[in-house]
Amino acid sequence: MMLIGMLILFVVFLIFGVPVFYTLGILSIGYLYFLDLPMQVIPQRMVAGTDSFVLLAIPFFVLAGELMNSAGITNRIFNFSRNIIGHIKGGLGHVNVLASIIFSGMSGSALADSAGLGLVEVKAMVDDGWQKKDAAAITVASATIGPIIPPSIPLVIYGVIAEQSIGKLFLGGAIPGLLLGGMMMLIIYSIAGRKKFPLQQRSSLKNMARSLYRAIPALLMPVFILAVIVLGIASPTEAGLVAVVYSLILGGLVYRELTFSRLLLALKNTAKMTATIMIIVSVANLLGWIITIERAADALANFAVSLTGSPTLLLLAVNLLLLIVGCFMESISALLIFTPLLLPALTSVGVDPVHFGVVAVLNLMIGLVTPPLGMGVYVMSGVANLPPESIFRSAAIYYIPLFATLIMVTVFPSLVTWLPDLLM
Template identity: 45%
Template sequence: MILTLMFVILFVLLVTGAPVAVALGLSSLFFISLSGMPNVVVLHNMVNGINSFPLIAVPFFILAGHLMNTSGITNKIFAFARATVGWMHGGLGHVNVGASVVFAGMSGAAVADAGGLGNIEIRAMRDAGYDTDFSVGITAASSTIGPIIPPSLPLVVYGVIANASIGQLFAAGLVPGFIMAASLMIMVAIISRMRGYPRDDRFMFGVFLRSFGDAILPLFTPIIIVGGILSGAFTPTEAAIAAVVYSMFLGVFVYRTLDTRRILRVSMETVETTASIMVIVAASAIFGWILTANQVAQKFAGTLLTLTDNPSAILLIIMLIVLIVGCFMETIAAITILTPVLLPVAVSVGIDPVHFGIILILNLMIGLLTPPVGLVLYVLSRVAEVPFERCVIATAPFLVPLLAVLLLLTFVPALSMWLPTALYR
């Protein structure tokens, strides 16, 4: 009865607009108080929840993304992508996807991609005569690649909560990320031919070499991060620190676009973002402890298994639940709430935690493109200066390839598991 009331309070608080951390904390405190346990249990579990070495990577990856946006690295990435794939039909649409793939290896956050590259991409596509709706739609869809290709903030948080190897999660995201990019480029090609969008320009090897020369140092960032992790040279946490050091080196000494004022500004932005994530993780730790102590996951698994014992059917039900939750909840909050409940169910039917992590994050990324809580859509609405409702309609066609990839990865685990299996197992 008390557990049911806890969920009711959580739901009411979320619906009324309370911050996720407050909703989790108050509902958990209600349960502990009525259960007769000392309130210090709340603080104890919250502190233990964030006392995790891998979580140190979170502020450093956030800071690295902010530094790259501020130092003008995004412009060089866009120019390189334009010289590489701009010659195709609907060239700037392909450039949009290509730039997101490169930036994904640097920031690991969809909102950072939309906010950093989005302004450059949408402005360039408008100037070239592309419809605003098409420009906004592909920019929103391509930003979801960021948290799948390593490094990835959501995968770090999931790895901590699920007690899964972050190195394996990063390795598992590489192939799915490129599959997402390919599917979006196919969609761009189809729409471009239907609407008669031109090639951006013919391929010129000299332009390609110049853009590659300008972008070569930023392009080393994903090589340093991903290569270092996969080779075992350093941990994901150390990779995040390396990314910050390298970004600072480029911004301060190479391009000289970072000064003390800008560094202080991005540092404060990083502190604010990190604090909000850590408070959610801390509040979810006590919530997750209550769920574990009361065997909620086991009971939920038992309920699902009474409906069907088919692993594919159970996985579809889980994905539907995540897709619905992702429409209403921010990614980190959804990960912290759903993982303790859904992961044991997935494991009970033979789903690898690493594979589950990839499809969970991709599912939640799709939620970033759907109302009412589509953070990427809100960012692009401000960047493109178009109504939120128009952003929703513009993005809808690109949900088709993303959902197709989600289904493909869900039912063909080898696509995400062969690389971590080869490297770590």
């Protein structure tokens, strides 16, 4: 009964806009107080929640993405993509998606992708004759690919909670991420004529070769990161540190655009984002401890098994829950709260934990473009200087590839598990 009351209060707090950190803290402290449990549990569990070597990968990957953005890598990636596919029907819309696929392998964050590439992409598309709302909608939709394709901050968080291999999760997200990008390009191609999207002229082979040459060091980075993890050369945390060093060398010595002031700004942004994530991780661990001692996960698992023994049906039901959660809560908080609850129920009917991790992150990414919260839309609103409502309406068409990819990945687990099983 206590947990049911906490769940009701949790929903009420979210509806009234109470920040997740305060919501989790109030509920957890209230539970300890009413059951007369020792309050020293609070700092103990909060510290334990952040005392993980794997979690060090988060600030490293965030910093690497910030450095790549500060060093002008986004412009080189965008120019390379424009020279390769800008002439296809849909023009810079395809370029936007391809650039997000490439850059997402460096930032690991949908919000970083929106903020990093967003300004470059929206400006280039508007200059080319696009309506700003269409440019912003494509940019925020394509940014959802970031946390699916490795490296991915949400998948690192999930891996820590679920005690799963980060390397397998990174590999598991590769095919779904590419599938999502391909389906977005199909949608852009199909509506290009009706919406009169401007078309780029075909680039010469010389321009293609020049843009490829300039972008090669940036293009190699995600491949290099994934390779050192898969081959067992480095852990995800060590790979994050390698990414930072690579970014410093690339920005400071190769491209020579990483100034001291830009470096300080990158460090400042990394500190803010890391602090935000880790404070939520710490207080969510306290709530996770409460869920464990109340045996809520076991009760939910037994209830789920009594309803259906089908992994697909149960996973579809979980999809519906996470889609609703994603509308009101950012992905890190949602993973921290719901993974300990849902994973035992899913594994009890045979769902692969790596499969569920990718499905869960994909669900929560759809929330980035879904009202009322839609954090990705609000970030893009600031970047493009547009009202969020305008972007929400223009982005609605991109629910088609998002939901189609989600259903395919849910029903066909091999889309996630084939590559990790093959290579690891």
